[in-house]
Amino acid sequence: MAQRMNILIDTFTIKARKRDDLTNPITAALHNVGHSGSQLGHNVRFGNDMDAPSCVWLFGSITRRKMDTERARTIQHHRSNGTPTFALDSGLFSTYIRRKTNSSESNFFRVGFGDCVGTGDFLNADSTSERFEWFKQAYNFQEQAPTKNDAGPILFILQTERGWQYDNLEPYKDWARQTLLSLRSHTDRHIILRAHPNHAREPLDYISEGVSNVSYQYGERARRSSIDAIREASAVVTHSSSAAIEAYIEGIPTFALDERCLGYSHFSHDLSKIDDLSVYNWDSRYQNLCDWAMSTWHIDEFKNPKLIEYYLKKAKIT
Numbered sequence: 001m002a003q004r005m006n007i008l009i010d011t012f013t014i015k016a017r018k019r020d021d022l023t024n025p026i027t028a029a030l031h032n033v034g035h036s037g038s039q040l041g042h043n044v045r046f047g048n049d050m051d052a053p054s055c056v057w058l059f060g061s062i063t064r065r066k067m068d069t070e071r072a073r074t075i076q077h078h079r080s081n082g083t084p085t086f087a088l089d090s091g092l093f094s095t096y097i098r099r100k101t102n103s104s105e106s107n108f109f110r111v112g113f114g115d116c117v118g119t120g121d122f123l124n125a126d127s128t129s130e131r132f133e134w135f136k137q138a139y140n141f142q143e144q145a146p147t148k149n150d151a152g153p154i155l156f157i158l159q160t161e162r163g164w165q166y167d168n169l170e171p172y173k174d175w176a177r178q179t180l181l182s183l184r185s186h187t188d189r190h191i192i193l194r195a196h197p198n199h200a201r202e203p204l205d206y207i208s209e210g211v212s213n214v215s216y217q218y219g220e221r222a223r224r225s226s227i228d229a230i231r232e233a234s235a236v237v238t239h240s241s242s243a244a245i246e247a248y249i250e251g252i253p254t255f256a257l258d259e260r261c262l263g264y265s266h267f268s269h270d271l272s273k274i275d276d277l278s279v280y281n282w283d284s285r286y287q288n289l290c291d292w293a294m295s296t297w298h299i300d301e302f303k304n305p306k307l308i309e310y311y312l313k314k315a316k317i318t
Contacts, residue, residue, distance in 0.1 A: 003318055005042045005054035009034040010078070012048035013058040013071045025299055026059050029088060029109050032302035033057045039305045048074055055084040055317045061117050061164040084317055089116035091296035092245050092262065095227050096141040109302075110262075110295040113315050117165060117260040118240065123314040124294040129286075132293035143289065144251035150277045152234030153190040155252075156180065157226075157241045158207075160196045165240040165260055175239065177207045179257065179271075183237065184211050187275045192217055194229055235274055240264075245292060253280040263288060 009030050011019040018024040022031060034057070037044045042054075062072045078085050091097070091108025098106055112120030136142055156179070159165055161172045168175055176193075183191060190213050193204050197219035208214045217229055226243050227250070230236060236247040236254045240261035247254045248263065255274065256267040266288050273279055301307055 005037075005312070005317065006050060006052060007034070007037045007042050007044045008048075008050040008053040008056045009037075009044060009046045010048050010056050010058040010074060011046050012074050013060050016070075025105055025107050026088070026109075029299045029302050030057060030059060032299060033086075033308060036303060036305040036308040040309055053083055055086065055312070055315070057086045057088070059088050061087060061089070061115050063161075063164040063167045064169060065161055065167070066164075084315060085114060086311060086315070087112050087114070087116035087120065090242065092242060092292050093135055093139060093141070093249075093296065095243070095246055096135075096139040099227065100139045107299050108296050109299070111297065111311060112295070113311075118262045118264045119259055122291070122295040123311065124291045126287075127291045127294040129290045132290045135293050135296075141249065143249050143285065146251040146280070146282050147234055147253070147277075149234040150275065151189065153192050153232065154183065154187065154235045154237060154274065155192050155194055155229055155233035155247075156183070157194050157236060157238040157243050158196050158202055158204075159239055159241055160202055165258075167258070167260055172239075173202045173206055176202060177209075179237070179239075180207055180211055180214070182271050183274065186272050188213065189234075189275070190215070192229070192233070194219060194226070235277065237271070237274075248285065249289065251282075253277045263292065 011030060014026055018027055022028050034044045034046055056078050058075060060071050062075050066072055088109040088111060091106055091110050094106040097108060110116060112122050114120045158176055166172050192215050193208060194217040195204060204216050219226060227246060230247045230250050230252055233252055236252050238244050238256055240256060240258045242262055244254045244256050244261055244267060245263055254267045255271060256264050257269060268280060
């Protein structure tokens with residue numbers, strides 16, 4: 001039997017009203033992790049306090065703009081102690097999953113070691129193709145040939161400051177405005193600002209003031225229509241939205257402007273190339289997608305002790 005570890009399931013990274021509600025997908029996923037750890041013979045505790053944990057499983061990340069939240073303080077505490085952490089966040093391919101299941105929840109979560117944003121380690125390099133092929137068959141999608149339309153609209157997928165993807169110190173609306181102005185300096189093509197589905201939307205009129213040939217779209221809370229918007233675009237721009245992965249699958253040249261974007265190293269970051277899409281590199285797309293598929297798991301899969309053991313071994317937690 002492997003060495004017995006102390007595993008903390010930090011439920012204090014879940015909102016207080018939901019952390020004991022097993023109908024909440026996040027709570028259910030973390031509880032399944034804990035029960036799998038127990039089945040492996042490890043000492044598991046739920047909460048936010050444990051003497052010398054070998055590792056911590058938690059939900060979410062930190063943004064410098066909201067360091068005073070309970071989640072941020074909790075995560076920073078573990079980081080300051082040097083405790084290895086596994087962080088859960090919404091799974092990849094989620095729009096395809098929501099469309100296929102006709103649900104506002106995908107019930108899939110990605111697992112990052114150290115962080116759940118693009119700067120984390122997803123322990124998935126050189127993955128085989130089986131899981132990605134399963135996702136495609138189960139949720140009815142297929143990687144598409146790269147678009148050759150370099151005159152069509154540019155879709156600028158907006159985010160908000162309410163999550164933890166956006167980590168800049170300047171307000172998001174200011175960053176978005178400066179990015180739009182930069183885009184306009186490089187192209188006269190039509191630009192579509194697609195608002196985040198969160199009800200606290202960024203002010204599109206402020207972002208686009210004085211910029212010509214711009215229109216607006218509004219994403220719905222169920223987040224199922226973003227694929228339609230992506231498919232109509234000839235390029236996608238974002239700070240760090242996970243929709244970048246789906247644009248990549250759809251063969252739409254994708255420009256990610258912050259390293260917290262999942263797959264950042266495989267997207268373009270140079271807006272001066274927005275009208276020269278022939279230079280976009282698609283060579284490693286299939287392998288990248290196979291790797292990303294090995295980051296994302298259904299709630300019920302966390303019930304399998306072999307999955308938790310897989311992550312403990314990959315991260316070399318002893």
